[in-house]
Amino acid sequence: MxxxxxxxNHQVRLARRPVGMPTPQDWSFTAEPVVEPSEGGILxxxxxxxxxxxxxxxxxxxxxxxxxxAIGEVMRAGGxxxxxxxxxxxxxxGTLVSAxxxxxxxxxxxxxxxxxxxxxxxxTRLGSPSQWLNVxxxxxxxxxxxxxxxxxxxxxxxxVVSGAAGAVGQTVGQLAKIKGCRVVGIAxxxxxxxxxxxxxxxxxxxxxxxxxxxxxxxxxCQKGVDVYFxxxxxxxxxDVLARIGRGARIVICGAISQYNNTAPVQGPRNYLSLLxxxxxxxxxxxxxxxxxxxxAVKEMAGYLKDxxxxxxxxxxxxxxxxxxQALTKLFTGENFGKLILQVxxxxx
Amino acid sequence: MxxxxxxxNHQVRLARRPVGMPTPQDWSFTAEPVVEPSEGGILxxxxxxxxxxxxxxxxxxxxxxxxxxAIGEVMRAGGxxxxxxxxxxxxxxGTLVSAxxxxxxxxxxxxxxxxxxxxxxxxTRLGSPSQWLNVxxxxxxxxxxxxxxxxxxxxxxxxVVSGAAGAVGQTVGQLAKIKGCRVVGIAxxxxxxxxxxxxxxxxxxxxxxxxxxxxxxxxxCQKGVDVYFxxxxxxxxxDVLARIGRGARIVICGAISQYNNTAPVQGPRNYLSLLxxxxxxxxxxxxxxxxxxxxAVKEMAGYLKDxxxxxxxxxxxxxxxxxxQALTKLFTGENFGKLILQVxxxxx
Numbered sequence: 001m002x003x004x005x006x007x008x009n010h011q012v013r014l015a016r017r018p019v020g021m022p023t024p025q026d027w028s029f030t031a032e033p034v035v036e037p038s039e040g041g042i043l044x045x046x047x048x049x050x051x052x053x054x055x056x057x058x059x060x061x062x063x064x065x066x067x068x069x070a071i072g073e074v075m076r077a078g079g080x081x082x083x084x085x086x087x088x089x090x091x092x093x094g095t096l097v098s099a100x101x102x103x104x105x106x107x108x109x110x111x112x113x114x115x116x117x118x119x120x121x122x123x124t125r126l127g128s129p130s131q132w133l134n135v136x137x138x139x140x141x142x143x144x145x146x147x148x149x150x151x152x153x154x155x156x157x158x159x160v161v162s163g164a165a166g167a168v169g170q171t172v173g174q175l176a177k178i179k180g181c182r183v184v185g186i187a188x189x190x191x192x193x194x195x196x197x198x199x200x201x202x203x204x205x206x207x208x209x210x211x212x213x214x215x216x217x218x219x220x221c222q223k224g225v226d227v228y229f230x231x232x233x234x235x236x237x238x239d240v241l242a243r244i245g246r247g248a249r250i251v252i253c254g255a256i257s258q259y260n261n262t263a264p265v266q267g268p269r270n271y272l273s274l275l276x277x278x279x280x281x282x283x284x285x286x287x288x289x290x291x292x293x294x295x296a297v298k299e300m301a302g303y304l305k306d307x308x309x310x311x312x313x314x315x316x317x318x319x320x321x322x323x324x325q326a327l328t329k330l331f332t333g334e335n336f337g338k339l340i341l342q343v344x345x346x347x348x
Numbered sequence: 349m350x351x352x353x354x355x356x357n358h359q360v361r362l363a364r365r366p367v368g369m370p371t372p373q374d375w376s377f378t379a380e381p382v383v384e385p386s387e388g389g390i391l392x393x394x395x396x397x398x399x400x401x402x403x404x405x406x407x408x409x410x411x412x413x414x415x416x417x418a419i420g421e422v423m424r425a426g427g428x429x430x431x432x433x434x435x436x437x438x439x440x441x442g443t444l445v446s447a448x449x450x451x452x453x454x455x456x457x458x459x460x461x462x463x464x465x466x467x468x469x470x471x472t473r474l475g476s477p478s479q480w481l482n483v484x485x486x487x488x489x490x491x492x493x494x495x496x497x498x499x500x501x502x503x504x505x506x507x508v509v510s511g512a513a514g515a516v517g518q519t520v521g522q523l524a525k526i527k528g529c530r531v532v533g534i535a536x537x538x539x540x541x542x543x544x545x546x547x548x549x550x551x552x553x554x555x556x557x558x559x560x561x562x563x564x565x566x567x568x569c570q571k572g573v574d575v576y577f578x579x580x581x582x583x584x585x586x587d588v589l590a591r592i593g594r595g596a597r598i599v600i601c602g603a604i605s606q607y608n609n610t611a612p613v614q615g616p617r618n619y620l621s622l623l624x625x626x627x628x629x630x631x632x633x634x635x636x637x638x639x640x641x642x643x644a645v646k647e648m649a650g651y652l653k654d655x656x657x658x659x660x661x662x663x664x665x666x667x668x669x670x671x672x673q674a675l676t677k678l679f680t681g682e683n684f685g686k687l688i689l690q691v692x693x694x695x696x
Contacts, residue, residue, distance in 0.1 A: 065624045238615070252623045267586070267615030275600045275631035276413045283623035 007034035011104035012323045014069045021260040024324045040111025042091045044081030046101050047346045050133045051330045051339040056259040065285045075103040080129045126301035130313040134338040139167035144296045146284040150251045151227040155180030163231030165192035167338035172229045184220045188333050217243045232257045241270035248279035312337030355382035359452035360671045362417045369608040372672045388459025390439045392429030395694040398481045399678045399687040404607040413633045423451040428477040474649035478661040482686040487515035492644045494632040498599045499575040503528030511579030513540035515686035520577045532568045565591045581606045589618035596627040660685030
């Protein structure tokens with residue numbers, strides 16, 4: 001095994017704030033020597049990185065739910081790592097963990113930084129490392145608390161979810177089915193639509209690339225939409241607003257259609273449908289529910305085990321140098337399932 | 349006294365659906381003989397009519413929380429009437445009532461129609477007939493349930509209300525003060541702003557006609573906005589969205605800035621602030637709370653009596669033939685306080 005001091009950490013740093021769709025020029029690539037952790041610290045080898053729509057927001061200047069990534073800083077990213085050096089008795093060498101490792105090959109987490117990094121060991125009996133970045137990770141937790149706490153679906157209600165084949169959407173739809181709802185997905189292209197219906201058991205899926213979302217909603221949500229879990233914003237949000245039922249709940253989880261716009265965000269023109277229908281629209285930030293992640297993980301792992309919950313990951317090879325390419329794939333919707341960038345091979 | 353059969357009922361009917369701001373050509377004027385009520389019915393002489401922003405929506409075709417006024421139908425309006433003929437022992441001649449009388453001088457409410465007309469006697473010991481169209485009527489009930497049930501203000505929180513000198517806004521702000529909140533109004537012109545601060549006790553008021561609402565919000569809501577009661581929509585809603593605090597509640601009561609637009613509604617571009625701040629935006633329709641009106645009326649009448657709640661009505665003369673003019677006054681924001689059209693002199 002290569003000694004720590006002989007290892008090099010390749011990193012991707014934010015070189016400038018992107019305007020519109022991020023380009024390769026927005027990133028700089030650095031290489032640093034890897035150092036041993038101090039007392040209480042651990043050193044991780046990054047195995048896989050999570051690619052998330054929220055990343056686009058972190059690249060922007062300005063107040064948000066989390067500080068922006070600074071220019072010159074290693075790009076923020078969640079991932080799975082393997083402990084390869086440890087001066088912390090709680091983390092033996094070889095332990096697999098989930099943490100905000102950043103887009104780099106090695107991450108040093110010193111004493112007292114565990115919480116800031118969201119560091120926790122993962123139990124591969126509950127799910128594979130990829131599933132720990134998907135159903136059992138941030139996307140799954142976002143789906144769980146966004147749907148259950150904000151959306152509050154009741155059995156028999158109609159739940160619509162956009163980005164239905166994406167990381168959050170696939171779990172939202174399956175969870176809503178488990179809770180006894182009718183579920184209608186919105187996704188791009190026949191392959192994704194067919195997958196969420198045939199494999200995941202959604203009641204229907206509207207292909208927004210094929211055209212008329214409004215007509216699809218009319219056909220599949222004849223009694224109106226009770227819960228809309230929105231990952232995309234833009235025109236689709238307006239189409240759903242025009243179709244909500246009385247007392248509907250709209251969960252604002254994201255707006256991927258708007259993140260790379262250089263024009264101002266398209267506000268929902270049909271927002272007065274909230275008034276007419278006594279409905280509400282409410283934002284969700286998953287970090288608020290961190291205290292309850294263990295309970296939700298346990299419930300979701302149960303569904304994975306008994307086959308009621310499936311997951312699909314789209315794992316890209318290429319390591320950290322493929323990060324810019326992976327991000328483009330995410331924002332053009334070319335990924336099919338949770339997008340993960342493989343950085344190194346894990347143990348076993 | 350003139351016998352019933354000799355009376356003429358002058359009425360204002362919707363002649364066509366307005367495009368943009370309603371014009372006199374949108375109305376037709378009819379005169380019908382007044383008839384005696386049948387068994388169980390009553391005949392009302394209209395004393396005063398309530399002019400409400402919601403009227404604009406009732407003139408449009410299409411699904412809303414209430415059926416549109418049909419072409420050729422007497423325009424819908426709430427008002428105060430005096431019972432001048434009665435074949436219903438519950439309503440003696442001379443009784444003052446609140447009801448959906450419509451824009452006409454006399455209204456016949458036959459047996460079984462009381463609920464449809466929202467008919468109920470008013471107790472002038474609790475408030476004047478004008479106050480029964482304001483604080484104790486629909487605007488007051490909208491303010492009460494919109495603020496308390498949807499906005500859920502807590503003592504010490506900052507409440508912002510637009511249309512602050514209007515019928516709903518004046519009551520929202522005063523009620524929020526009574527409940528221990530800091531209250532910032534938004535209104536048009538120095539006279540209205542001065543009135544809500546000096547007379548009604550708001551902590552501050554931003555004059556949107558003087559310009560920079562954003563700067564005013566920054567100055568007066570340094571810790572962010574906890575509850576925003578929106579009567580206007582448009583750019584002001586966006587300015588407030590940019591200033592909300594974590595867990596804020598936005599009550600969507602109306603959007604008077606948008607009602608007469610011929611362009612599509614301006615959707616709130618800053619709606620993703622709901623996500624960042626885990627905030628919600630929710631619609632209110634006052635009719636949903638009808639069961640609880642008596643309790644709210646009692647509470648509000650108490651505040652009127654002990655002087656903690658003031659009310660201002662802007663009473664126009666001219667009878668039903670001045671209706672189109674009154675509506676223009678409402679939609680250009682020239683009214684100062686709850687706009688009421690006087691149709692006849694009441695008893696005493």
